[in-house]
Amino acid sequence: MKSILYRFLIGCAGSDEDILDKCPRSEHIKHAGFGALVLVPATLGLFSMTYAISTFVEKPYLYILAGIVWAGIVFIFDRFIISTFRKKGSVLKDISSLAFISRVVFSAFVGIAVAHPLVLLYFHESIDVNMDEVAHAKVDSIENVYQLQKKNLQLQTDTIDRNLRPISDTIHTQEGILHDEIKGVVRSDDRTTGKAGEGPTFKYDTAYLSRLYSELAQTKQSNESKKIDNANTMAKLDSARQSKINRLTFSRDYLERESALSRLTASNSIIKITTWFLIIFFILVDILPVTWKGLTSRGPYDEYLNEIELKIKNDVQEKIIDSETKLEIHKRNKEKELMVYD
Template sequence: MNKVARFLWFCSGAHIPLLLRSPTDTNKYIGIGGTVLFTGILAALSAGYALYTIFQSLLPALFFGILWGLMIFNLDRFIVSSMRKKASAWNDWKLATPRLVFAVLLALVISKPLELKMFEREINRKLDEKKTVFLAESKAAIAAGFPEITALEGKVDTLKSETARVEAYRNRLQQEYDYERFGTKTDGTSGIVGLGSNARKKEQQLDAAQNALDQTKADNLVRIDTLESQIRGLMAIRQAEFEKQQPGIDGFDGLAARLDALHLLTEESIAMKYANIFIILLFIALETAPIFVKLIALRGPYDSLLDLHEDYVEVYVDEQTIKSREKSERRIKEFRLENGVSESFTT
């Protein structure tokens, strides 16, 4: 317990020899040191997660996360240790104001990556939605850059329509021929059963239509194959262009993208908005807690001992300065006496 207490005193920035002479203040500085320590740990976790989303590698994220945590720990320790409890509350607040502002800024920096981790599922869902939109926009933009495909597909459709039209004409003649043979009375048939003159005429027309259909199919099939070959070539080029852009879309999950997704979520959902605000306030409270503890705490024996120690140092420095000046003046006088130099000459 003694080692833990000493470590927390160190975290609070207290002067341990003086603190040991004021046991009533030891628990206060244990609490301050614990707050500073856990703020540094949270800062390390926050930075580690943020850097992991950037580097996608554990070792760099671990190294820089620990480095960031130590830096925040050192800053918090400096902020707390540099505050001196004075007799005037107004002077205390004047000294604490810039430190509070700096602590709030640190809290905002620390809280944001942890917010991203807390809302990771919702952010991933929002990122998936944005990726889907980006994919559709990318496909549309690339397709707009290949108007030849649409033109070629139009030609293929025209040829297919022509074949279908010729085939429909042949089917109509086939039906009329069948009606004529079996004696079905229509506007175009005689209604006489058997292969009469009308049936033979229909048969000739059907044969001509069949030959025309076969020729049209053969000609259009060659043309369609040629056009579809060109379409496949252009589509392969278009797909290659899309595949070049797809890794960038799939990799749309960096730190900036996640921050943007979190911003959109807070705009879309009131619950997310207030949860985000409360988390930020929590970290602000955590970061500023040591400063407020020092502000609201009564002036204790440790503060008096610290002031006394600093006054002693100042008095000691003044004494040494005076002694040094007297010693220097004495040497000057001795030099004058030894060399017979008058004071008016030296001046």
């Protein structure tokens, strides 16, 4: 009584169990091995697609279901490839045949589809770090522009009141002149007449001082208006900065991870070599079943299978010949009947 595992592996290989029953044990082991080799790419496909879908789908049952479906597709492809490959007279003829080469090429493409998500999974920590660095760089770029604009506005605000100092100094000087003029003090700068009282010079200086007060008040008002404008501009800049940051999208889906891996391979030769090594390795894993079947020598199973197929072919040809013979006899009988009738 053969085990369930053996029957399962033989089914995975697509081999005929009835034919294997006629073969020695070595053929059983070989074909069970083919079935195990078919399962390996399917298992890798399960993990690769599950991971790939999980990068943009949050519900576990969806990406697990997608992984199972993809594993089934890979299994069906590989089972068909290995079960339909027929051994010829020699290994050289097998590996040089169009059937073998086409199956290897197709298996390689399936291997690439299986391999790439697994490469992303292998480098997932480095990819996460790279995506974080890119996200921080985008934020820092916005912050740097904002800080530069804010610094310029703050500098303008800090220097607005500087234009008050010359007017204030002039007012202070003019107040001293008026005080000395009304007291009759003679100044060394000849700005007073030396006559006490409110003379024409005093009145002129008083009017000039009034104009200075008015100019100072207007300047202060203008400065306050500029400060308010700068404060409003700064508030708008802050709002625009926050809005730009909020609009930034920090996606971590499959395509973004592809881009991150591309940046890593471009900047680090070790990662590039490792990536290609992993891809080639997984491709080899996927082409392994058909490759090993092509490289193994022709066995009793192949002989029995060829004999059965040849027998069926001969039977079909005999039936065709028999049908053609009967048809020819029927035609001749019809012709004889027509001649008798005439």
